[in-house]
Amino acid sequence: MTGDPKAAARAIDAIRRGWPIRIAGDGGAICLLAIETADEERLAGFDAAGMAGVLLSAERAATLKLANQRDAATPAVPVLIGRAPWLDLPGAVALADPSADLSNPFKGPYQSAPLAAGEAANAALALARLAGVLPAFFLLPEGPAEVSLAAADVAAIEDAGQLRIVTRARLPIEGAEQAEIVAFRGPADAAEHVALLIGAPTGQPPIVRLHSECLTGDAFGSLKCDCGPQLDEGLRAIAASGWGILLYLRQEGRGIGLVNKLRAYALQDQGFDTLEANRRLGFAEDARDFGVAARMLALLNQDRIRLLTNNPEKVAGLARAGIEVIERLPLALPANPHNQAYLGIKRDKAGHFL
Numbered sequence: 207m208t209g210d211p212k213a214a215a216r217a218i219d220a221i222r223r224g225w226p227i228r229i230a231g232d233g234g235a236i237c238l239l240a241i242e243t244a245d246e247e248r249l250a251g252f253d254a255a256g257m258a259g260v261l262l263s264a265e266r267a268a269t270l271k272l273a274n275q276r277d278a279a280t281p282a283v284p285v286l287i288g289r290a291p292w293l294d295l296p297g298a299v300a301l302a303d304p305s306a307d308l309s310n311p312f313k314g315p316y317q318s319a320p321l322a323a324g325e326a327a328n329a330a331l332a333l334a335r336l337a338g339v340l341p342a343f344f345l346l347p348e349g350p351a352e353v354s355l356a357a358a359d360v361a362a363i364e365d366a367g368q369l370r371i372v373t374r375a376r377l378p379i380e381g382a383e384q385a386e387i388v389a390f391r392g393p394a395d396a397a398e399h400v401a402l403l404i405g406a407p408t409g410q411p412p413i414v415r416l417h418s419e420c421l422t423g424d425a426f427g428s429l430k431c432d433c434g435p436q437l438d439e440g441l442r443a444i445a446a447s448g449w450g451i452l453l454y455l456r457q458e459g460r461g462i463g464l465v466n467k468l469r470a471y472a473l474q475d476q477g478f479d480t481l482e483a484n485r486r487l488g489f490a491e492d493a494r495d496f497g498v499a500a501r502m503l504a505l506l507n508q509d510r511i512r513l514l515t516n517n518p519e520k521v522a523g524l525a526r527a528g529i530e531v532i533e534r535l536p537l538a539l540p541a542n543p544h545n546q547a548y549l550g551i552k553r554d555k556a557g558h559f560l
């Protein structure tokens with residue numbers, strides 16, 4: 207990988223602070239200011255002439271019914287809305303943030319502008335996801351920038367091959383006193399994934415559970431999802447088998463971050479389902495990369511496993527990354543009135559075995 211993950215880390219920091227960045231890639235370079243962290247002063251500093259367009263993800267553009275302005279042959283590309291006099295900061299926030307979609311009649315008609323710098327635009331949207339902000343930017347072909355980077359730098363920060371084991375320690379837990387915790391870190395990615403090794407290797411493929419972080423379910427006992435009970439049951443099943451591994455992946459909200467997941471919850475309060483909510487925010491329905499989990503297993507010298515999951519994408523994602531899942535074990539728990547619809551959507555729309 208030729209990219210510099212540190213440049214991407216600086217760009218993520220800049221996005222969180224509301225500083226402009228410049229990204230170069232195939233098709234050219236663009237300068238960007240994240241809409242979520244912009245204010246009037248930052249916008250004036252970025253775009254004194256009022257020329258910036260608004261960059262949106264393909265998912266957000268589809269939500270805003272901008273599909274007719276997109277190239278039908280390549281629908282999954284970002285959309286650039288050309289600058290119009292009424293497209294001020296509040297107007298841009300309304301494009302970026304779906305929370306008021308139902309009460310905000312769209313002003314339009316939006317004029318989509320040609321976007322040659324497709325690679326840089328995709329890199330910008332990936333950075334927004336990594337920064338945990340809404341994937342929408344003011345965009346100028348040339349402008350001020352605190353951080354300059356290349357699209358390849360973003361690929362480098364997401365490169366699971368960079369992950370290393372940094373430390374390990376004994377960690378007796380309830381139900382499994384013989385357990386060890388192993389921490390992993392990449393060169394620039396702040397996410398610290400951990401593995402819990404339970405029991406003693408038997409020479410047989412371990413039972414493995416990939417658990418994506420869910421603060422609300424794991425720590426607060428949220429009834430909206432099944433994460434907390436799945437975490438408990440996963441640990442119990444591994445301990446009962448005598449030997450296995452729980453990977454705790456810092457991929458909160460299926461990879462969109464805590465704040466964006468809570469925004470998705472607010473949209474669910476308006477009646478959208480869990481997958482629609484992600485798309486309205488401008489993200490994929492599931493933004494996780496299970497290559498991270500595959501890399502962790504490889505570092506633990508496990509390339510044949512028995513996987514506890516109902517999610518066919520976890521099996522496929524591990525297989526693509528070279529881990530052989532010799533058996534899938536179901537992990538279904540009783541529904542409650544608050545997560546019944548959520549589980550139904552996972553089964554009917556996301557194809558989970560439930």
Ligand SMILES: Nc1nc2c(ncn2[C@@H]2O[C@H](COP(=O)(O)OP(=O)(O)OP(=O)(O)O)[C@@H](O)[C@H]2O)c(=O)[nH]1
Nearest residue numbers: 417418419420431457458459460470480515516517
């Ligand atoms: N964006 C979003 N994320 C959610 C929502 N509900 C739960 N999550 C997240 O979804 C992830 C659930 O992960 P898992 O339990 O590993 O996975 P799963 O895809 O359901 O698959 P299995 O449990 O293995 O069958 C966690 O990161 C949660 O934070 C939601 O409504 N929106």
Ligand SMILES: [Zn+2]
Nearest residue numbers: 420423431433
């Ligand atoms: Zn959850």
